Amino acid sequence: MAHPKRKHSRSRSRKRRTHQKVSKPLLVECKECHRQKKAHMVCPFCGYYGGKEVVKIEIKEKKKKQ
Numbered sequence: 824m825a826h827p828k829r830k831h832s833r834s835r836s837r838k839r840r841t842h843q844k845v846s847k848p849l850l851v852e853c854k855e856c857h858r859q860k861k862a863h864m865v866c867p868f869c870g871y872y873g874g875k876e877v878v879k880i881e882i883k884e885k886k887k888k889q
């Protein structure tokens with residue numbers, strides 16, 4: 824099997840990895856609550872997607888009552 828003759832320097836490995844980056848999630852403004860949310864995802868704050876309530880969010884309502 825092919826085998827590396829010499830150890831790569833840390834610098835060499837790090838130079839290669841400068842191209843590996845985690846991209847930021849695409850954020851858009853929610854049409855219902857006007858907060859930043861991920862595009863193509865149900866809003867985590869109001870539970871709306873495409874002008875309809877898809878998921879009911881109960882955590883905040885409970886906190887307000889207490």
Ligand SMILES: [Zn+2]
Nearest residue numbers: 853856866869
């Ligand atoms: Zn929202």
